[in-house]
Amino acid sequence: MATFDAVVLGAGPAGLGAGLALARAGARPLVVDPADEVGGLCVTRRRDGFAYDVGGHIPFVRDPARRAWLESLLGDELVWVGRPVSCVIDGAIRRGRYLDQRPGGGGDGRVWHGAAGEGTARGELAARFGGPFVDRVMRPYLEKVDGVPLERIPAERARRLLEDQAAPDGFVFPARGIGQLMDAMAGAAVAAGAEVRLGTRVTRIEVPDGALAAVALAGPRGEEVVEVRQAVVAMPAAAAARMLTPAPPGATTRGVRMRAVCIVYLALDRERLTDEPWIQVDHPAVPFARMFEPRNWSDALAPPGRTILGLECYCQAEAGDPVWSLGDTELGRLCAAALADPLGLLDDPAAARPVEVLRVARAYPMADAGQMAAVRAPAEWLADLNGVHLAPGAAVIEAVEGGERAAAAILAGIRGPEVPEDPATTLP
Missing domain, CATH: 3.50.50.60 (FAD/NAD(P)-binding domain)
Structure with a gap:
């Protein structure tokens, strides 16, 4: 042996x-x-x-040694995606995540360090950016993804998202x-x-x-x-x-309560839908919270003249959940309809052809302080x-x-x- x-x-x-x-x-x-x-x-x-990931994954590289480590493994198959994550605000795509927005405008990804909060995400973010701004700009998206009020999300969750998972200039990615x-x-x-x-x-x-x-x-x-x-x-x-x-x-x-995700993949017979690799969406009428378009990460992930979208719908793996309880066909139809209205990204929802729906019942533990x-x-x-x-x-x-x-x-x-x-x- x-x-x-x-x-x-x-x-x-x-x-x-x-x-x-x-x-x-x-x-x-x-x-x-x-x-x-x-x-x-x-x-x-x-x-x-098509080639597409189970969800969008960004390698957040912070130092030259880690970049060299990636290059040693992938060589010239490591590509640079020169656009950051974006988000939808007031019906328009804006540079940066919701967490990258700043009071007074701008989404440059810089982190402000203010006084410590009271141990919750709401307190942590309010100490840095002010409570009214947090409630208006950051709260809807974070609660949509994590499924609990911002007052119950631990401060450490907000700090990690702010400081460890930011890519304000772009990111490297396997081709x-x-x-x-x-x-x-x-x-x-x-x-x-x-x-x-x-x-x-x-x-x-x-x-x-x-x-x-x-x-x-x-x-x-x-x-x-x-x-x-x-x-x-x-x-x-x-x-x-x-x-x-x-x-x-x-x-x-x-056991602890786990957050689930349904990832809807829709194909379009066009070169691309947007120029963005990743878009966050906080609108409550949109089933998905995040949308990624693999072609905008690497041309090797889609054939010429076609593109595919990955739409991440966060939910609970329970019979009464409004997302999880839907059949694949209905969930795909709702996601395609949302691309047209309210997002205005697609003229005809019928042009989005369903490829598959992946259901991950236990994606990660719910970020609930309780x-x-x-x-x-x-x-x-x-x-x-x-x-x-x-x-x-x-x-x-x-x-x-x-x-x-x-x-x-x-x-x-x-x-x-x-x-x-x-x-x-x-x-x-």
Whole structure:
């Protein structure tokens, strides 16, 4: 039986970041995932001549080292998208997100630092931009996406959106979709000595006496118990906590409410609908909150003379939800109608041909301050276990960096404190 220095639970961007960092540093990781392809939600689908991501994913690159890391993986397939995210205000497309708008006009993406709020998104934003402006410009969109009042959204959520997920000038992107980056990371990890097993689920995490001893797997190779002393949890913490043996207290693994998303893909027989890669929409009569047009990210994602739109409709995976309860055909029809009225982007809704509707029932935990304790409980329990390292999900590069931090902690434990803190950013 092969021996491994660590098992990485999950092959999304966080798990691949951890696996690649460990392998490039000379360790031998095993990366497992129940899906049949790497990337988690960061995958690119191909259909009817189009390539489109499961939702829009922006790699927020903050420093030259990370840009060089991406170039080492993608080469000239890393393209620059020279337009920022935009939003619709008073019926017009305006540069910048709703969070990038500023009192007195302008949407340059600069962040103002004012007095601290009271721990809520409303308080955090009001301290920076003033309550009336926040309520008029920022509140409708944030509440549409997260599904709770701004007074219940944690301040940390607003800070991360403001400071970590802004692209005021544009962004880099894989020419053939975000899945291209995930495939490149997996390929580089395997080339460096990692093993990646897909279609393989974790059935048990053995932690006798509070220390990792083994991980039980089930997949194409049958059932297997891998004895290992280090693991990276790059999957939902609550799901991992439910696999612990011995089991933690019941409250630790209690489920939390999750936000769902229906992504409607509509094709048009024209070169493009807009020049914008991504548009945020706060209008309550529009089913979707975000619209992305892959052709405006890369010409390789759509055939000549045609374009496809991804329309993200946030909701709850419940029978009574006004979005989730709709059939695919009806939801697609409503989205196409909204492009015409009230948005005024399309003359004839019938020109938008439905391609598919993807439904993600558990996209992310609801950003509700009332359930933060339940969200944190499994992560805190896992973090206290010897040999277990967390790599929480986030935006693409944030998730990769979370995986790299987990890898650095493992390497420091194996080889001592002389291991650099950020080994994965070293180019091969």
